[in-house]
């Protein structure tokens with residue numbers, strides 16, 4: 001934590017130094033204390049607190065030589081030509097204009113998905129000689145999200161994003177009426193997948209809001225201990241290892257000052273996901289098989305318990321409309337002292353004909369994906385074996 005603060009301080013100082021050196025139009029950069037007075041104290045309180053910590057280590061850069069600034073920076077353009085280096089998050093009062101500046105020629109911008117769909121003409125990006133700007137006017141709480149600058153690397157006319165130099169800032173548009181980013185839906189269905197963390201976004205518009213997690217039935221507050229469930233202001237609640245008992249209807253409550261609001265509801269449905277797609281094993285009852293005999297091709301998957309595996313078949317007789325007869329079964333087996341589930345599909349081919357010769361493929365599918373296995377079966381004429389007996 002302390003290290004992070006020191007690093008942040010160093011970065012801020014490097015930027016201030018660099019801005020002063022390299023961009024004459026940015027000479028108006030003012031010390032942090034000045035910014036505090038400018039922005040609304042209610043919303044910027046936390047940011048102001050952070051700044052005080054930063055100032056204690058500030059004198060350092062004057063005595064230490066500066067390494068070349070390889071890292072790109074995002075700068076917020078404030079009113080009357082003032083600039084402010086932005087950290088990981090930034091708070092703007094909803095209704096105000098956001099103006100970000102990013103060094104690079106050219107740069108590309110990443111914006112929240114909702115804005116990508118339709119910004120209603122409020123979003124403008126301008127490329128200057130040495131930097132690009134993003135200007136978002138008439139902002140609302142719904143604009144809250146991640147804004148990214150990608151400096152572009154160009155050769156002749158071909159340009160590509162330099163992902164390793166991308167800089168992000170999560171911007172909150174603090175709306176005194178709407179603590180949560182508005183959602184189009186009254187409730188959202190979320191699959192609690194047993195094999196990966198589940199996130200309940202309930203994104204707030206103001207980082208100062210206090211957020212709690214609640215269950216609808218029975219009405220209880222859900223304990224957020226930071227291990228099983230954790231909370232992050234730019235991400236929401238994360239259930240790290242979803243279990244059946246996490247399922248149900250949950251919602252978030254945000255409070256700030258006298259305001260207390262509930263988020264959209266999240267219907268959590270537990271789904272037992274396998275760790276991986278199934279690995280089928282295929283085997284024919286005999287190969288070659290004689291015309292007139294019965295053939296069985298067995299496809300077997302041994303995997304996690306309570307995971308549904310579905311089988312589909314491709315077989316030579318398919319092309320002439322031979323019907324498909326299969327017998328599917330499931331059973332618990334012990335493998336290396338562990339209970340595993342054996343899922344099996346047997347393809348039955350009665351009275352084999354020549355058209356049944358060829359490749360048999362079984363595809364096993366579970367929620368994580370599908371895998372196939374194939375085997376070839378040769379069909380031999382019956383007469384060659386029977387003829388000598390019968391004449």
Ligand SMILES: *[C@@H]1O[C@H](CO)[C@@H](O)[C@H](O)[C@H]1NC(C)=O
Nearest residue numbers: 120121122123136137138139
């Ligand atoms: C912002 O809102 C004002 C007032 O409704 C409007 O006149 C102006 O055109 C808007 N600006 C943009 C860029 O949408």
